[in-house]
Amino acid sequence: MESKRLASPYLVWMAIFTVVPLGIVVWYAFTDSTGAFTLGNISRMGTYWPIFLKSIWLAILSSFICLLIGYPVAYTIAGASPKGQRLLYMLVMLPMCMSFLLRTLAWVALLDDTGIINNLIRSLGLKPLPLIRNDAAVVLGMVYNYLPYMIMPLYTVLLKIDRRLTEAAEDLGCRPGEVFTRVTLPLSVPGIISGFTMVFVPAVSTFYISQKMGSSGTTLIGDVIESQFKAAYNPNLGAALSLALMVLVLACVAIMNRFSDGEEVATI
């Protein structure tokens, strides 16, 4: 009873800042500009399917690359001495102290056709490279910005794995590599899933990275939603798209949680 009462401020917070806005989004999604009920917003969404798919594809790709880069990093940090762990962990977190916008703009300055890298290449007498305004640049931006979200949960899970379990595996005949595949990796699955989710969710809904680093062909669903609210001034369609995106994200998260076999997973 006592603990329930202590949680009540949080419930109020949830009601005001989560449930009510969600209700407003739903209400907008099913009304037109006059406020009358309509399914028109939903039916018009069909034209945005390719953009939805592209957003999901790029988000999955970046999450996967984050996993490939983040796992060895997290593994190294978790295996370091306590002092080394603090230092390495701080280095991973340090870029996050800077503004997200600034970090993305810094990449633009690096990769632009007249940016630092291409100027260097030109000064060597070579042809400049098309480093920006393509899908790869958008994925790069996503990976760079969201990598810490992958490393954090992986590091936490790897750190929690009981040293005795890896010793027991060795004792029972595992070579060093087999200890990893048979014990460490399976036990870190919850961390992989939380990391994947934590990268996928912001990546699928981003708009700034694709605007700055992508081309007109890499318009993502986040860009469309943003433009509906700001440029096109059609908040009803924007709300409908947001709603659809939310359903898609929840579906993806649910599918990913399936893999964890009901084990504890930190969702978003």
Place this chain on the structure above:
Amino acid sequence: MSKELIRLVDCTMAFDGETVLNSINLTINNKEFLTLLGPSGCGKTTTLRIIGGFLKPTSGDVLFDGARINDLPPYKRQVNTVFQKYALFPHLDVYENIAFGLRLQKLPEQEIDERVTEMLEVVSLKGFEDRKVTALSGGQQQRVAIARALVNRPKVLLLDEPLGALDLRLRKDMQQELKRIQQQMGITFIYVTHDQEEALAMSDTVVVMNEGLIQQIGTPEDIYNEPVNAFVADFIGESNILDGIMREDFVVETFGRRFQCLDKGFQKDEPVDVVVRPEDIDIVPVKDGMLTGTVTSITFKGMQYDVIVDFKGFKWLIQTTDSPKVGERIGIKIDPDGFQIMHKSKYSGLYGDYSSFSEEYEELSDAEYDPENGEEGETREASDGE
């Protein structure tokens, strides 16, 4: 039975310059149940981890069947370990936990199945194949850990305080069970514990350790009846340890009186430590007593009373089925075989006086604490000291 299997030669282990093991020499025979016994920090777990291959001794050699195995990694050793708190794999069920080692050997599925089933029977866990290990009780997890180690048919099973997390009743059952399994499988068990009762009940050989040194190696009877120094006498069971002088063979003088004993081979008038076990003392009327003292406290322990008796300021523990009254003058009688005479060691004078009964004694026996008696003993001790 007595073929040598493992030998530690001058094994020293130091962590950051701190010596944890100091030149240990130990021979372990095939099919033996050997226990490393000692208080925490004595080096027993370090010794076990050296045999298991998780630690390399700073200096010295580890021999297995005559071959040096210092640098052999754990997965190549014919040794398996039952870890403290079991270390079962939480992502695998009971069956797969036990099959873990066999799968690594890439044995055919049918053989794996046969051997796992056989092990489940040995540890009485038939029908638990598909359970999650996290859903098992402590005792059941313990059995899975033993089965998981034994299914690989190791030559040696190492057990690191395997019963520490179980309650008293279960611990007693598992002691019997472990002894049975060891005899059934016919392999060597090296068992680490700080529980002296456990060590005495199960072992063929007990190795008593303290401060990185082996204090004594012997059968449980030897260790209990013939402790070599005050540390062993105090750590194994309860002991009254008195200052004495060996006047001649078979005669020891303590408390200003000469007693008959069965020990010989000491120098004439050599100062010695005299051990008298609490159960070897008979309470008799004052006029028949070899010594007389005053009862200061009595604790009922079920099977017997623990009586603390003050003899000229030195408090003895006597275990008896009689129940004298607090404050009563009593006499005591000790038979010659009730004395164990030990050379003086660096542990002399540290143990064996029950004046500090309330702290030391209660800590050792896990028994219910009677604050009234305890406090009384303590205040008296304080006033005695001043």
